Amino acid sequence: MHLMCRRWLVSTLRAHGGHFRGFSVSASRNTVMTAWVIDKYGKNEVLRLTKNAPLPIVHYPNEVIVKVHAAGLNPLDISMRGGYGAATMAMKRDPLNMNQSGSEFPLILGRDVSGEIMECGLDVKYFKPGDQVWAAIPPWKQGSLAEFVVLSANEVSHKPNTLSHAEASSVPYVACTAWSVIVNTGGLNKDNSAKKRVLILGGSGGVGTFAIQMVKAWGAHVTVTCSQNAERLVRDLGADDVVDYTAGSVEKQLQTLQKFDLILDNIGGDTEKWALDLLKPWNGAKYVTLVTPFLQNTDRLGLADGMMQTGVTVACKVLKHLRKGVHYRWGFFAPSGPTLDDISEMVDAGKIRPVLEEVFSFAQVPEAFQKMEQGHARGKTVVTITEDLNE
Numbered sequence: 001m002h003l004m005c006r007r008w009l010v011s012t013l014r015a016h017g018g019h020f021r022g023f024s025v026s027a028s029r030n031t032v033m034t035a036w037v038i039d040k041y042g043k044n045e046v047l048r049l050t051k052n053a054p055l056p057i058v059h060y061p062n063e064v065i066v067k068v069h070a071a072g073l074n075p076l077d078i079s080m081r082g083g084y085g086a087a088t089m090a091m092k093r094d095p096l097n098m099n100q101s102g103s104e105f106p107l108i109l110g111r112d113v114s115g116e117i118m119e120c121g122l123d124v125k126y127f128k129p130g131d132q133v134w135a136a137i138p139p140w141k142q143g144s145l146a147e148f149v150v151l152s153a154n155e156v157s158h159k160p161n162t163l164s165h166a167e168a169s170s171v172p173y174v175a176c177t178a179w180s181v182i183v184n185t186g187g188l189n190k191d192n193s194a195k196k197r198v199l200i201l202g203g204s205g206g207v208g209t210f211a212i213q214m215v216k217a218w219g220a221h222v223t224v225t226c227s228q229n230a231e232r233l234v235r236d237l238g239a240d241d242v243v244d245y246t247a248g249s250v251e252k253q254l255q256t257l258q259k260f261d262l263i264l265d266n267i268g269g270d271t272e273k274w275a276l277d278l279l280k281p282w283n284g285a286k287y288v289t290l291v292t293p294f295l296q297n298t299d300r301l302g303l304a305d306g307m308m309q310t311g312v313t314v315a316c317k318v319l320k321h322l323r324k325g326v327h328y329r330w331g332f333f334a335p336s337g338p339t340l341d342d343i344s345e346m347v348d349a350g351k352i353r354p355v356l357e358e359v360f361s362f363a364q365v366p367e368a369f370q371k372m373e374q375g376h377a378r379g380k381t382v383v384t385i386t387e388d389l390n391e
Contacts (some may be wrong), residue, residue: 031055035146036365037106041083044373047366053106056142056150061123064153066133069165069386071144072112074173074206076333078372080109080139110143111136113151114159114168115386124153134159134344136172136335144169145365145383157340160347167354170380173333174206175343177290178214178264181207181331185288186262193218197258199278201250202266203239204230205377207290209355211264212237217351223257225250225267233378237355254278264331265289272328279326286327355379 035053038046056065079085090104117131127133135156137143142150159168182188188196198215200208203224216222216238223241224234231242243253251274259280265271268291279285346352357379360368365383372381 033147034362035108036110036362037108038081039105039107041081041086043082044366044369046081047369048106049363049365050106053108053146056148058119058121058150060152061121062153063121063150064117064124064127064133064156065119065148065150066113066115066135066156067118067148067386068113068144068146069115069384070113070169071110071383071385072114072169072171072173073109073368073372073381073383074111075372075377076111076139076173077109077143078369080107081369085139108143108146108149110145110383111139111173112169112171112380112382113137113144113149114163114165114172115149117156118148121153127153127156127158132159132165133157134168134172134340135337136176136333136340138335139333145362145385147385154337155335157337157344160344162348162350163354165386166359166382166384167356170206170354170356170382171210171343171347171352172340174210174380175214176336176339177207177331177333178211179336179339179343180334181264181288181290182211182215182262184334185329185331186264186286187284188215188218188220188262190218193220196220196261197223197280199223199225199254199260199263199275200239200266201225201263201271201275203234204379205266206355206380208264208266209234209237209379210352212239213352214346217346223254223260225254227376230378233355259285261285263287265291267291276324276326276328281324281326284327286329288329288331290331356382358382359384 031054032052033055034051037048037050037053039048040046058065114134117127117129117133119129120127133156135151137149137151193215198220200211200222202208203212204226212222212224212234222239224239225243225245226234227246228244231244234242241257243250260278261280262285263275263279265275265287268289272289276287279287357377358371359382362383362385368381368383
């Protein structure tokens with residue numbers, strides 16, 4: 001299988017004159033690619049550009065190799081660069097604990113990808129080489145800040161026809177996260193959202209800007225908290241009510257509004273101390289937070305003790321709020337090709353549009369990380385790859 005993979009790639013490269021995005025068909029070069037990697041956890045200085053990253057190969061019959069045209073960055077990439085979630089990711093990569101500590105390096109970051117199918121495993125029927133696709137990459141896999149990435153076919157979806165690769169790469173991770181939180185955990189969908197009242201705490205970032213459009217397309221009434229200079233953005237995306245957190249107590253401003261059926265919390269911190277009082281009691285209303293201590297617990301206490309501590313924490317909070325007639329939940333990212341199929345239809349139908357804040361070249365990856373670390377995002381940060389390597 002691996003020999004066939006190599007032959008297919010080499011023949012493709014030769015068809016392009018022997019070179020492909022800085023990639024040579026010589027025996028010494030056809031197993032490597034260009035990528036941004038980290039060799040240890042830390043701040044921006046750990047990012048390193050290499051032309052000798054191992055080329056991904058198909059290990060399982062349901063995998064595909066994607067040529068990366070553009071990669072989207074998320075706050076998670078900043079956290080992972082610093083080692084956040086390392087214990088849990090190590091368990092996912094090596095469940096039998098057979099590898100030495102640090103075996104994940106060199107590690108490639110980047111959770112969003114838009115690109116082109118280059119190679120398919122023997123069991124892949126839904127895709128073929130040349131298909132334009134997008135995907136959200138699970139955090140325990142090598143990321144998209146590279147020429148190629150290998151993924152399971154069930155994590156991949158055909159890219160919306162109406163989006164460029166740069167635009168498309170801004171969507172998958174936040175789309176899968178928002179869908180997981182709102183549909184799988186929050187219980188809303190296109191058939192039951194009409195007239196439901198949804199509050200999005202922190203609505204101007206990646207997940208927030210996507211969630212606004214999704215539930216609005218399904219007929220919900222949407223209230224958003226953000227700063228004054230993001231109000232126009234969230235209103236353009238469909239927000240009905242906007243609460244400016246710089247104009248006094250958010251809690252007091254929200255208390256003047258009708259109660260909500262679903263709250264999506266992108267902020268965390270002290271918000272859950274008062275936000276659940278904004279839900280409709282005894283009506284199935286849910287508060288879902290994306291800010292959880294799960295990975296922090298496993299990093300700090302180890303996997304077993306960390307999961308136990310996490311279970312105790314969430315159980316106590318669930319029971320505490322259930323007595324008040326509302327539901328407390330934690331929300332998590334869930335990679336899903338079928339979810340992205342649904343999102344792709346909504347995008348091509350004009351119901352959802354990407355929100356890009358800034359696009360960087362592949363050489364500017366450290367600058368892209370610096371931009372994200374400043375916070376106060378107004379959409380997504382994207383890195384273009386194919387065009388830059390072809391120059």
